[in-house]
Amino acid sequence: MGTQQQQVSLPEPRRAPHNSPARVRVCVRLRPGVGSGEGQDAPCVRGLDSRSLEIVNWRNQMETMKYQFDAFYGDVATQHDIYTGSVQPILRHLLEGQNASVLAYGPTGAGKTHTMLGSPEQPGVIPRAMCDVLKMSRDAVGSDWDVSISMSYLEIYQEKVLDLLEPSLQDLPIREDRNHHILVPGLTERELVSFMDFERHFLPASRNRTVASTRLNQRSSRSHTVLLVWMHQTQRCPPHAHRAAKLCLIDLAGSEDNRRTGNRGLRLKESGAINTSLFVLGKVVDALNQGLPRVPYRDSKLTRLLQDSLGGSAHSIVITNVAPEQRFYFDTLTTLNFAARSKQIVNKPFTHESLPGMERSWEPGHLGSLGVVGGVGASGLEQRGWARRVLASNHPPPREPRSPGFQPPPIPNNPGVLASLPSLGCNDAHVSPVQITSKEEKEEAGILLIEKKKRGPKRKVSQGGWGQWTWWGPHLLPHLCFSQGPASHENQAPPEWQLAVRPDLLAQSLKNILALLNDGSAKELTALHRIGRKKAQLIVAWRELHGPFGKVEELQNVEGISAKQVASFISVRRGQQACIHLPNGQGAGISEAGITRVMDPCRSSPAQTWDSDTRMSSSVEPPRAQTRSARRHRSWGQAAGQSRARLPRAVHLWEACFPGLPGDSDRPISPLSVWHFPCWAKPMGWGGLTTEPSLWGSRHRMSEHLLPGHLPPGR
Numbered sequence: 159m160g161t162q163q164q165q166v167s168l169p170e171p172r173r174a175p176h177n178s179p180a181r182v183r184v185c186v187r188l189r190p191g192v193g194s195g196e197g198q199d200a201p202c203v204r205g206l207d208s209r210s211l212e213i214v215n216w217r218n219q220m221e222t223m224k225y226q227f228d229a230f231y232g233d234v235a236t237q238h239d240i241y242t243g244s245v246q247p248i249l250r251h252l253l254e255g256q257n258a259s260v261l262a263y264g265p266t267g268a269g270k271t272h273t274m275l276g277s278p279e280q281p282g283v284i285p286r287a288m289c290d291v292l293k294m295s296r297d298a299v300g301s302d303w304d305v306s307i308s309m310s311y312l313e314i315y316q317e318k319v320l321d322l323l324e325p326s327l328q329d330l331p332i333r334e335d336r337n338h339h340i341l342v343p344g345l346t347e348r349e350l351v352s353f354m355d356f357e358r359h360f361l362p363a364s365r366n367r368t369v370a371s372t373r374l375n376q377r378s379s380r381s382h383t384v385l386l387v388w389m390h391q392t393q394r395c396p397p398h399a400h401r402a403a404k405l406c407l408i409d410l411a412g413s414e415d416n417r418r419t420g421n422r423g424l425r426l427k428e429s430g431a432i433n434t435s436l437f438v439l440g441k442v443v444d445a446l447n448q449g450l451p452r453v454p455y456r457d458s459k460l461t462r463l464l465q466d467s468l469g470g471s472a473h474s475i476v477i478t479n480v481a482p483e484q485r486f487y488f489d490t491l492t493t494l495n496f497a498a499r500s501k502q503i504v505n506k507p508f509t510h511e512s513l514p515g516m517e518r519s520w521e522p523g524h525l526g527s528l529g530v531v532g533g534v535g536a537s538g539l540e541q542r543g544w545a546r547r548v549l550a551s552n553h554p555p556p557r558e559p560r561s562p563g564f565q566p567p568p569i570p571n572n573p574g575v576l577a578s579l580p581s582l583g584c585n586d587a588h589v590s591p592v593q594i595t596s597k598e599e600k601e602e603a604g605i606l607l608i609e610k611k612k613r614g615p616k617r618k619v620s621q622g623g624w625g626q627w628t629w630w631g632p633h634l635l636p637h638l639c640f641s642q643g644p645a646s647h648e649n650q651a652p653p654e655w656q657l658a659v660r661p662d663l664l665a666q667s668l669k670n671i672l673a674l675l676n677d678g679s680a681k682e683l684t685a686l687h688r689i690g691r692k693k694a695q696l697i698v699a700w701r702e703l704h705g706p707f708g709k710v711e712e713l714q715n716v717e718g719i720s721a722k723q724v725a726s727f728i729s730v731r732r733g734q735q736a737c738i739h740l741p742n743g744q745g746a747g748i749s750e751a752g753i754t755r756v757m758d759p760c761r762s763s764p765a766q767t768w769d770s771d772t773r774m775s776s777s778v779e780p781p782r783a784q785t786r787s788a789r790r791h792r793s794w795g796q797a798a799g800q801s802r803a804r805l806p807r808a809v810h811l812w813e814a815c816f817p818g819l820p821g822d823s824d825r826p827i828s829p830l831s832v833w834h835f836p837c838w839a840k841p842m843g844w845g846g847l848t849t850e851p852s853l854w855g856s857r858h859r860m861s862e863h864l865l866p867g868h869l870p871p872g873r
């Protein structure tokens with residue numbers, strides 16, 4: 159065969175045959191089932207053909223929902239099938255100077271790392287793609303083009319960009335140049351000539367990835383890892399055009415349902431960061447699908463880095479990993495929904511090519527450019543420290559003619575490839591739970607301490623009929639009852655009566671709230687305490703992603719809703735009490751939460767009798783040196799004044815507790831009246847007042863409604 163025939167026919171410069179829009183391709187891979195195959199381990203999803211699958215409809219078990227993708231790989235599909243079927247075809251675009259991206263997406267434990275990295279016996283996408291890319295560069299020797307390959311490897315851990323090749327570099331910035339190329343200034347870049355080079359850099363770097371053991375995966379990725387591979391081509395003859403293409407191989411961390419992962423402390427914090435960034439990823443996909451003018455790429459580091467892969471200039475494939483077991487049902491469902499939305503995204507790939515002398519798109523030193531290289535010629539490469547090796551000298555290439563539609567030959571499913579993979583810990587046979595380092599332990603301890611501080615001192619819960627969990631609002635209104643029984647809180651003098659929540663009714667109430675959380679629209683959710691429009695939308699989004707809430711407390715898994723806030727939903731809340739003083743000198747606070755606290759107003763510090771660990775408590779504590787009158791002004795009045803915004807709910811509650819008092823349907827009570835109650839109780843010797851002079855006038859008018867018959871039973 160003559161030399162001419164052996165020339166590799168790379169695409170001609172500036173002829174860009176594939177500059178047309180390209181839809182993001184989406185394939186789904188089903189992990190083989192684990193467990194007994196029965197009950198929670200029973201499969202809930204199955205393939206129909208090479209492109210479609212069906213999953214049971216949770217609303218009606220007799221129905222299934224069907225999904226169609228670019229490809230479906232069942233549980234018997236091999237790594238080789240996935241690679242040759244979906245990944246390899248897009249690699250040829252690198253030679254055309256176009257970017258390509260492969261993303262593995264899915265819930266935790268569904269097989270993303272297995273797909274991307276694999277094991278020595280079953281090498282995944284990364285080693286196979288690297289084999290092919292390096293082979294492409296070898297094949298280019300003797301052609302008109304010099305080809306060089308380099309790589310960077312980073313992880314996004316808790317919203318920090320960490321360089322895996324150079325772990326000492328902490329939280330690298332992400333920048334965008336004026337050509338909208340995303341850059342990571344300072345990111346380490348290693349030149350690769352052979353697969354051995356790749357292993358030399360990649361294997362130690364992989365050990366720097368953050369992995370940890372969770373209940374669902376013994377080696378769970380705690381970060382999103384991104385392997386960046388650049389292919390630079392420079393024309394040997396004039397006009398010395400330069401082409402640069404980037405291959406992104408992304409192993410996303412899996413979305414996590416912390417009900418099942420059992421995450422706490424550091425793991426929970428990591429999980430929060432993972433779920434948040436995946437949530438933003440979903441928002442990006444939605445914005446792209448809806449053609450919104452603003453795509454929220456900047457809302458997380460992950461989406462900022464993926465800007466090119468989704469809605470950008472890359473040929474992208476999303477490999478969606480799902481698990482078949484019933485217990486992963488909602489994870490699978492939300493993952494499939496995400497995948498279905500992703501396949502509508504259309505990218506606009508183009509050839510990144512420049513001539514010498516054209517403007518460079520980055521400043522020297524910004525070696526970690528994730529963006530396309532615009533205007534770097536051969537000299538540019540040298541300036542960047544890239545030895546432009548003649549690859550042929552090291553690797554005499556097999557000279558084969560190559561068509562413009564060249565596709566690299568598939569690499570064999572060769573166990574020898576990446577023989578050192580066990581050291582990555584990705585060989586199932588060698589799986590062992592990840593040991594937590596002392597640094598992690600310290601961090602974990604720190605986080606737990608902060609969480610503990612946030613939770614505050616443990617509240618004493620009295621034994622005698624005080625509900626431990628309460629909820630505000632109409633859901634609870636019918637659930638209040640008066641019961642006899644001693645209160646054990648030391649600050650609560652045993653009352654003759656106390657307000658309590660009947661446990662059965664409370665359970666029913668929580669059930670109602672749960673139903674609202676699971677079925678309510680965003681608008682309906684705003685009826686919940688401290689849930690505004692935005693948080694309601696987040697709840698809906700979380701529900702879509704993770705399925706229904708199992709318990710009200712799981713609300714804290716929703717982004718933007720803290721554990722503290724959830725605790726405030728389901729425990730007595732301060733600042734929303736209407737208070738009454740009882741003739742025996744004691745008083746009761748009645749709140750939207752439906753719980754009253756009996757207190758003794760004669761104590762020097764009524765605040766402490768309300769709730770010793772609240773901010774409100776300290777603010778209502780009366781200064782001892784002041785007169786009795788001033789003290790009362792400060793205490794009850796302040797509490798009332800601070801909480802007026804919440805009053806309507808208290809009114810409902812009030813009416814439920816004291817039927818017949820002002821507020822009955824024929825005489826609607828104004829919210830302020832409730833707060834005025836201590837005031838109008840005063841003429842009857844019950845004490846209490848308000849600092850609102852505007853309310854004083856109504857005192858007597860209202861007091862006429864207070865009749866002994868209106869007092870709670872047991873009084």
Ligand SMILES: Nc1ncnc2c1ncn2[C@@H]1O[C@H](COP(=O)(O)OP(=O)(O)OP(=O)(O)O)[C@@H](O)[C@H]1O
Pocket residue numbers: 188189190264265266267268269270271272273375377378379380410411412413479586589
């Ligand atoms: N197709 C498959 N064939 C055989 N084993 C698989 C397959 N997919 C996944 N596994 C096994 O399932 C387990 C979990 O897979 P893997 O760690 O890849 O999940 P993951 O989605 O990356 O999870 P995380 O998001 O927590 O990192 C591993 O032991 C892996 O070897």
